[in-house]
Amino acid sequence: GAGVSQTPSNKVTEKGKYVELRCDPISGHTALYWYRQSLGQGPEFLIYFQGTGAADDSGLPNDRFFAVRPEGSVSTLKIQRTERGDSAVYLCASSPARDTEAFFGQGTRLTVV
Amino acid sequence: GNSVTQMEGPVTLSEEAFLTINCTYTATGYPSLFWYVQYPGEGLQLLLKATKADDKGSNKGFEATYRKETTSFHLEKGSVQVSDSAVYFCALIEGGANNLFFGTGTRLTVIP
Numbered sequence: 001g002a003g004v005s006q007t008p009s010n011k012v013t014e015k016g017k018y019v020e021l022r023c024d025p026i027s028g029h030t031a032l033y034w035y036r037q038s039l040g041q042g043p044e045f046l047i048y049f050q051g052t053g054a055a056d057d058s059g060l061p062n063d064r065f066f067a068v069r070p071e072g073s074v075s076t077l078k079i080q081r082t083e084r085g086d087s088a089v090y091l092c093a094s095s096p097a098r099d100t101e102a103f104f105g106q107g108t109r110l111t112v113v
Numbered sequence: 114g115n116s117v118t119q120m121e122g123p124v125t126l127s128e129e130a131f132l133t134i135n136c137t138y139t140a141t142g143y144p145s146l147f148w149y150v151q152y153p154g155e156g157l158q159l160l161l162k163a164t165k166a167d168d169k170g171s172n173k174g175f176e177a178t179y180r181k182e183t184t185s186f187h188l189e190k191g192s193v194q195v196s197d198s199a200v201y202f203c204a205l206i207e208g209g210a211n212n213l214f215f216g217t218g219t220r221l222t223v224i225p
Contacts, residue, residue, distance in 0.1 A: 003156075033211075041217050041218070042117070045214075091156070099209075103159075
């Protein structure tokens with residue numbers, strides 16, 4: 001596709017439920033990033049993939065959060081036992097390589113009620 | 114550690130006014146610096162960048178100069194337009210690091 005695509009654009013879920021957020025990066029981009037943006041804040045880093053492997057997951061807040069990129073393209077961010085504090089916009093970005101310009105998707109707005 | 118502090122908003126200006134959005138940073142090494150913009154309903158877009166001290170990034174009439182001595186990267190535009198209304202984020206990445214550190218964002222509204 002022309003840009004980074006994230007689905008769904010909006011997700012409302014009940015506290016305690018499991019959710020999956022999907023990211024389709026720009027074709028050929030090997031680096032993929034997940035960020036979380038809370039209301040009134042800048043994006044905060046969650047995890048970085050280089051190819052299929054999670055090269056840096058130091059930003060994941062706890063073990064309820066997990067992400068995969070099994071074929072080095074599409075990535076899924078998984079959140080177990082969601083809490084109201086998980087409500088935020090989850091952003092995905094990709095780049096041709098680390099240290100090059102990152103292109104962001106429009107994000108998935110997650111609301112936990 | 115790394116951090117980015119930027120001018121709190123919101124900022125409201127009349128069309129053709131001069132814009133400055135302040136940004137200062139803390140980094141352990143020699144970061145690259147960026148301004149990203151988020152227009153209403155759109156994703157974050159890179160506006161401009163500078164990779165070393167005294168570099169000036171520029172795009173769409175916006176400019177920012179990497180000032181190592183003051184650890185600053187202030188965004189300026191000489192004459193803003195209504196279409197510049199957006200949220201602006203200052204960000205940095207350390208050399209060899211994996212992720213961007215963002216400021217909290219500054220909302221700019223330009224009125225005709």
